Amino acid sequence: MDYAAFGDVLVFDTTYRTNAYKKPFVILAGVSNHFMTTIFGCALLPDETMETYTWVLEMLMDAMDGKRPISVVTDGDRAMRQAINRVIPNCRHRLCSWHLEKNASTNVHIPEFTTDFAQLMLKKCKIDEFDNAWAAMVKQYKLENNNWVLDIHLQRDNWAEAYLCGHMFAGMRSTQRVEGMNAYFNIFLNQKVRLYEFVAQYDRALARMRVNEAETESKTENSFPVLTTPLRSLEKHAAELFTRKIFSLFQHEIRKEGKLFVIERVQREDHRTYRFGEYKAPTCTWTVEYFPADITMKCCCLKFESFSIPCCHMIAVMKSEQLMCIPLSYVLQRWTRRGRSKCQQPSLTQVCSTLTQTAQFGILSSCFSEMSYYASHADKDFEEAREIAFQLTSQMKKCWAMRKEGDAEVGDRNIAPKLYGVGDPNVVKTKGNLGGTSSMGKPPKPRRCGYCRSIGHTKRTCKKLASSSQREGSNSDSEPFMNTELDPHKDDIDELPNYPNDPM
Incomplete structure (x- = not known):
């Protein structure tokens, strides 16, 4: 319903990564009638390729009954742009002004140019005036041969206000709304959250957002603003x-x-x-x-x-x-105050055509949970509901088994029932050596012996330490060998295997 009412402008951002699997977390958002950020959906992706982004947009269009936005705001990722051109080619694409200003500072290294570039980017003027101002600015800072300046000028119709004026973007010039949502989701999500916890925490965050919007809605409906102008x-x-x-x-x-x-x-x-x-x-x-x-x-x-x-x-x-x-x-x-009034909820027959097994499981669980509540108040109702549940379960089990037998004719017959359609991906190690490199991208330091500081062995296998021990042992037969400079337990600690984090 939110997308049907406010899906004309879509913000598509992938800068958020906070989960145990180190996967990109994509937020698809827009602007509600209260000028607040509304979340249309999210996606936890395996990678950030054009094929993956294409899948995300296709699933979004399929879930939203085919409605396509008229404009999209992104951070300028190349794979994302290619996916947008493939799935929704007729929408107007805008590049995030904040990312562009940051890229200007990184690629040009002239603070004055960054300031002038940001002002020209948001300046409302005619196209010929913009082109003249751009040429004068590039000449002033002698950037005629700068590759980034040349490349960004070719994309000016996706970021310059002079070219975008007259196209509906609902007041959005950057992806900061979604990045603000990233900070908001930090309250509920952290890097140790597993997938089943991730979804529940995401739902909690959305519930808090809806409470805030309901508060704004109540203020709009139950109060009247003060009139202060002559008109x-x-x-x-x-x-x-x-x-x-x-x-x-x-x-x-x-x-x-x-x-x-x-x-x-x-x-x-x-x-x-x-x-x-x-x-x-x-x-x-x-x-x-x-x-x-x-x-x-x-x-x-x-x-x-x-x-x-x-x-x-x-x-x-x-x-x-x-x-x-x-x-x-x-x-x-x-x-308007009735921004959602014309957007009716789709019928169950329309929804069921695109539902996954997991979503169907959740819907049926909710339906039978409500039935169980009413049936549990009387013994007669309880017995009747339980009998019907047994009969229906037996019938559905037979239907499921028949379908599986048909599928098993071309595959494995040992198919166990699966209640949920989504499983946990592999958890990424967050401690120790990550794939042979340190957290800063540098190769790890070689391990040295604690006695002779050589590479390739430890004190337990150090030949110099063994020969030194033998010499001192022969010199003192009455006293056992003891080197006070060495920790006798340190070798045991060094040799302990690096066990992964307990998944529980």
């Missing part, structure tokens, strides 16, 4: 329509409208054109076309197309045209 009718209508957070953003646009003034108003055949200026900024002008027949507007800033709330220039036209409420064509369902 009281428009402000009140917005307060009735939008959630608290979206209303505060719209209220900010009303305040910005106070700086605007009409430069000219031109009457056309079927519409009127307004040109606005801004107080103390005479060079900044905006044009809005207003069509009174169907009460529609189009602003040159394209903020409504990018964020789907009316901009301050549209509000100025509403004031000039004496509109008492926001036109319904500029009220997007995803930002």
Whole structure:
């Protein structure tokens, strides 16, 4: 239901790795009508290849009844980009601004360039103005032959605001929402968590998120914001329509409208054109076309197309045209109080076609758990429910055995029943020698003898120590050999095998 209502923008991030198996943990998220992060799903992957990411996106589309997002925000991973182009080629792809700024600092090593690059990346301007500013910046810092600068310029339509303006991204420019979720999941997950615990802890984290969203929902439904602007009718209508957070953003646009003034108003055949200026900024002008027949507007800033709330220039036209409420064509369902109302839960027949054996097991367990609760209150009901359960279990067992016999004709006949479809992968060692290298990627130091410091043996097999012991033993027949500089128990500790962590 969340994806049906808010799945138009998808954030796809794989920077989180915290489990006992050292596997990438992918979070698929979006933005709810309260402007809060909502989790559509997650995936624990074996690797980060294009084939694996393709599988993730295909499973997501299959689980969400084929609905595809109109825009995706990623951290710029090459395999991820290839998977997006293969599965959802028509969506608009945006690269994370935070990762780009970090890469600029790493690849160019000029702090001033990083600052100018970040400002130009988020600058709202025309495409030709952006191209001129980029050429001037590259020339200023003499980066005409820098490979990273040349490569990132070829991808400018995926990160420059001048190229992305007018495409819906729900106010997201980076994957920081998902990375904020990573920090949030740290409360519930750690590197010692096993797979069966991992899923339960993940569900706990989602439950806490839903409690926070329910609190925000309750505040929206049971209180009314304070109206503070002169455009009281428009402000009140917005307060009735939008959630608290979206209303505060719209209220900010009303305040910005106070700086605007009409430069000219031109009457056309079927519409009127307004040109606005801004107080103390005479060079900044905006044009809005207003069509009174169907009460529609189009602003040159394209903020409504990018964020789907009316901009301050549209509000100025509403004031000039004496509109008492926001036109319904500029009220997007995803930002309203009833953002999920049109998204009904799918029927059980639709769900069952794509369910895995594990999910079906969980659904049936929940159904019979509820039945058991009601049947346990009376002896007669208990006996009847138990008899029916025995009969149904016997029937399902026969059906299962018949299917397995049919499958075993081309395979192994010794097939045991399996209640769950997911098993634990191999646990990765987190202590000692990880695959022949240290944790810093350096080769391990060779082991030396504790007596002669040579490589290849220990004190227990040291020939120099043995010969020294024999000489001292021959010199003192009355006293046993004792070297106070050596720890007689240290060899035993050194020779202990490195047992793996107890899986329990």
